[in-house]
Amino acid sequence: MTGPPKPGAALGMRDVRVSLPSASGELRVLRGVTFGVGRGEVVAVAGESGSGKSTSILAALRLLPPGAQVSGSIECAGEDVLAMPKRELRRLRASRARIVFQDPWRALHPMKRVGAQLVESARTADPELSASAARELARETLGRVGIPDPAARMRSHPHEISGGQAQRIVIAMALVARPDVLFCDEPTTALDVTTQAQILELLRDLNRELGLSIVIATHDLEVIADIADRLVVMYAGEIVEQGPTAEVLARPRHPYTYALLRSAPGLAGEGRLHAIAGRPPSPSEEPLGCAFAERCPSAADACATVHPEAREVAPGRLVACIRAEGYGSVAAGKRAVLTKERP
Ligand SMILES: Nc1ncnc2c1ncn2[C@@H]1O[C@H](COP(=O)(O)OP(=O)(O)OP(=O)(O)O)[C@@H](O)[C@H]1O
């Protein structure tokens, strides 16, 4: 699905604004986030630390900290998240919309056996499921996520398993609830490189085989190059660019996306890393113009005063930059140079 969310999608966020209270005043951590995830689609949300990736995911499930002010509209698995009573919201999070965090140990009870936790997850999502059917589903799903000897693993306690296996088990706990959409917040960041690749492959297979919609937040662009159908790039609580992953990576239309690509080791080319100089504005400030203006090598005078709205610059490509059209061809040229320089 491209552009703004369509009704009936796995996720539709429209002009979502989130403010959090803090000792130094109100922090505007999301400033008008609009994107959609179609059924069976994988969408990656990328950006530097603090850009609002986790907040977007947490907002989608109304899991924000107490005191958070949220406006806009959020539709998740067909439900109006901001209008739902808390009880129904808990059911939604237990069944059709599941989340996997970076740290698998956060989701696992240290004292309970793996099998019991899977059975509990399945039966919370579907209270009509019998205990034996839930156990069968749990064993089958452990096998599906690549856990060897699932029957034996059902009897293990979390402290007996590795980080990679724990993340597979957490994914299995989500799958036994038969979700429509799976949110993954940096699901591989805590794992070694080989395990990272295996977990991403698993997520991609689950998407293809089950038609599972996946939203994956990551600061690592290389993680999403092979898995995401579409890429959403965030900067300082806003989406600056979104579009089909291959196109955004090959031909970034926003100077920030381009800078992010140049700072990604596997995408920029060996030895060609360029860290992005400067820092994003603090969420306690409300920039008048473009939030990237102070760091942007292409900034014009107007950028300091005109806030760039997202515009469709090509089918399915939305870019929030007053120079997006012209920048596309410049960035494509620069990418070609980078590509040539690869060993
Ligand atoms: N509970 C909180 N209280 C105050 N500020 C918060 C809270 N959670 C997030 N923030 C702030 O909101 C902004 C967005 O944070 P968020 O965690 O969504 O970023 P992120 O893109 O997920 O970053 P990371 O890559 O580090 O996970 C940051 O400025 C962060 O400091």
Ligand code: SF4
């Ligand atoms: S609007 Fe201006 S400052 Fe912002 S990204 Fe575009 S060129 Fe750079």
Ligand SMILES: [Mg+2]
């Ligand atoms: Mg985060």
